[in-house]
Amino acid sequence: MSATRNEPPVDIDLAKAQGLAEDEYGQICDILGRVPTYTELGITSALWSEHCSYKSSKVYLREFPTEGEHVLQGPGENAGIVDIGDGWVAVFKMESHNHPSFIEPYQGAATGVGGILRDIFTMGARPVACLDALRFGDIDAPRMRYLIDGVVRGIGDYGNCVGIPTVGGETSFHSGYNENILVNAFALGLARRDRIFHARASGAGNPMLYAGSATGRDGIHGATMASEAFGSESESKRPTVQVGDPFAEKIVLEACLEVMRTDAAVAVQDMGAAGLTSSAFEMADRGGVGFRLNLDRVPLREPNLSPYEIMLSESQERMLLVAHRGRQEEVVKIFERWGLEVAEIGEITSDGRAQILAGGEEVASMPISPLAANAPMYRRPVAVPSDLAARQEPPEVPEPSDPGTVLERLLDTPELGCKSWIWRQYDHTVRTNTVIGPGGDAAVLVLKGSTGGLGLTSDVNPVYCSLDPATGGAQAVAEAVRNLACVGAKPVGLTDCLNFGNPENPEVSWQFREAVRGISAGCRAFDVPVISGNVSFYNETEGRSIPPTPTIAMVGVIADVRNLPAAHFTAVGDRVLLLGQDANEFGGSAYLRLLYGVEQGAPPKVDLEAESRLAGLLRFLVSDERIHTAHDLAEGGLGIALAEACVGGGLGVDLEIDCQPHQLFSETQARAIVAVAPNTAEQVMAEAEKRDVPVVDVGAVGGTALKLRCDGAVVNSEVEELHRIWSTALPRALEM
């Protein structure tokens, strides 16, 4: 090992400064049988960061059901894979890019999209759709308009340029995100079942190829940054901003898919978090092999990068490939035809070690599998939040004096207003697969060459999760199932993005454990496996954590995407049927939060069996083409669901509902509205009763107003006026 480089001496203090704990430093010294070199220390600190090692979450993530009849690849690869029939597989994953987006919203969000797309096409799948789940703070909080604008532009400019439609997602606002916004990006790709690619290196002597953009100092220690809470010194970490180049991504994508069609490549992996380090180590570890890298051959964007910097750079749009010896020329030719830089930077070895050379010297020599196998794993202390019992006390629910006015006030919030200001900036129709785009319960894609398709949705209610993370976790799964059912999609798998505060805080660890428990219960009840996912901890600023936010993105299959119901009313005279039974639940409701600033009480109960019955009924009705409209009840309850169904198609309703006025805004789960032709209403009601789903005919579609009579109150609001309020609420609040 050389001591000639101008590198700081490695000791426990330097290790700590790089984010390693004292016992972790001891562990790496034991594994190596000596003090690590500076480069080795950087590699260890990246590989053992929370972001790469899942050290605080692993013990809980094991609870997730990850297997099922359709699952071809569960967690542990770049993305999960499910069989969707006809020889096709869907490859999908969701990932967070929270910290970078708070620091530089445009580039942070853009590179988040770039990273998740690479995770998909490295599996041999062509990305065909994105979803984005965004959580912002109060619009009036410092920098918030700038953050919102930057994130939306960043996602749009990147996805639009690469040509992958953003077909859905969700956006919500809560003061808990004032200092830690969340940007969760989901991507889905399609591949033939027999063309799946794995990032598993093999074959001693096979060359390792570097392809794509050159390496700069971008984002060095980004993985470590994502594993730390924000403090005031985060400002000074700014030079680690990565810049995305969607044009480079697009040609890297095309070139990689072309390479994979040749069978000349053994394995392909994106240089994502922790760059060359994680891609090389992970590929080698999966294949049980070693590698030798010569850093002098890595294409550099600026001179004089140290081995440490080259190994940890997070420059974007770079891929690491292992080619079959003797066929690397085929790979090189394809990349060169696409105008991309490509270099042979090393080879696979059989000794299971990572040997890294620079300037003719060895700068690292580490055993690979002990590094992975001995990665730290913590069962952090947990504690029920001290204020939880008080926050779960039943809230007082004021009776609205005029439910019509309440409805208008709720529609006038960014939370419940139309989000088209955001999704109009995203290309959602490119690739011509989008049957239902953003704005509905779930997005729908057709699988070209068939009548079948996929439904996609992302869901979570952070307020529920903050009041009871287990219920909130189960609710997110249940709502995703319900949203898919509204378009007739049967779930085949989900991916998650678990956003939490600092896991070293026992209350946060408790939230995490509970949320995982709730999600697992949901998965088992609906028989939906978790096939991939991501954990984002340390979403905390100066001790203030975000509300627990386990985002769930779920994918379902649809046998026939022709004649799907809309989420809005489409035909005058249709009967409006209310499915499910209200239980007058207001804990964590939009009604209390948005009108009274109260986040109080236990969240609505999640009855997984009732949800299953409802979802089964909805899927049956959709496949039987018996309903014109299906829309689930969520935030804001029946009142908001009806308003959305009216404004979406510009049609009114005339309804009679047996409830107290405030119950219009109750958020009891396992409910939906459907609209059916009058002559089939009876059949549909009989079907619901047969399946033990409560059903009541509440009136008819027609007229220009949302008219509704309940116990002692009347709503009579012109749909045009509701539409005006709802459609302009967000841009007005943003002043854009």
Add this chain to the structure above:
Amino acid sequence: MTVRARVTVYPRPEILDPQGKAIAGALGRLGFDRVLDVRAGKSFEIELAEGSGSVEEELGQISEKLLANTLIEDYSVELLESESA
């Protein structure tokens, strides 16, 4: 009296400049073999009224606050000329 100035904003040298990179590639394909690198920036011509404080200082603030994203961009200020109104 008014003062005219030019503010030029460039991506910082260590930051990737996708646009410059693509333009450099296109120039190469057009046969401009001597082109080694291109950085793509923006230029702003600004007219200011004569005032009490330092013009350079004010332009610095203008650049820091709005024109440049100093996370990823550098700027330079050049005074062009002064004109009588």
Add this chain to the structure above:
Amino acid sequence: MKCGVVVFPGSNCDHDVYHVLKHSLGQDVHFLWHGDSSVRDCELVVLPGGFSYGDYLRAGAMAVHSPIMAAVRQLADNGGRVLGVCNGFQILLEAGMLGGAMRRNQSLRFECRDAFLRVERSDLPFTSGYRSGQVLRMPIAHAEGCYIDTEEALDKLEHNGRVVFRYVDSEGGAAEGEQAAKWNVNGSARAIAGVCNEAGNVLGMMPHPERCADKLFGNDDGLAVLASAVGVAADLEGVLA
């Protein structure tokens, strides 16, 4: 008809156009690589949408210098059909094949939504499947689609009947007055959405006909652009192929 779809680095609607030409219209379609110097014997060449060279510098500016463009120009000069959609339109403008230029949308944002177009001429190879004055609904998805030229040039364009599609309101009325920005989605001069050359064999348009060419998507208003271009009757049922 033998058709070519040009693939520039960054094209992303190439597969969408290919799909409609091949599977909905049953044509003999080929991808043409930007680095090739011939369009072979294609009678129709489509420059598809996307972000050629990332749209860096100016949309279409770098794609113009691709070797294939000389062949495309020659095809146009010889009376062959050339259709540029979205980025393809921008490339045709940068190539000087249609006159005028593109600016960023008036909103200064990427806009993805449906626009309404009026067919101003139905006597072109690309519009023979429509009636003159017919109103079409067609998706747009672009950030730089605000067509501009000098007043004099615009007058001449109008006089020569080279405006093929114009943004209108949903009833076919002029996109003017208070609601102008709602209908003239990018703020184009004289609400111009598509223009052709003098001979009528080169058409550039910002809206995407290939994205509304199948009833499955609730809209097949665009099918006739491509169907007319290859000489097929456009009253085909939307097909899932």
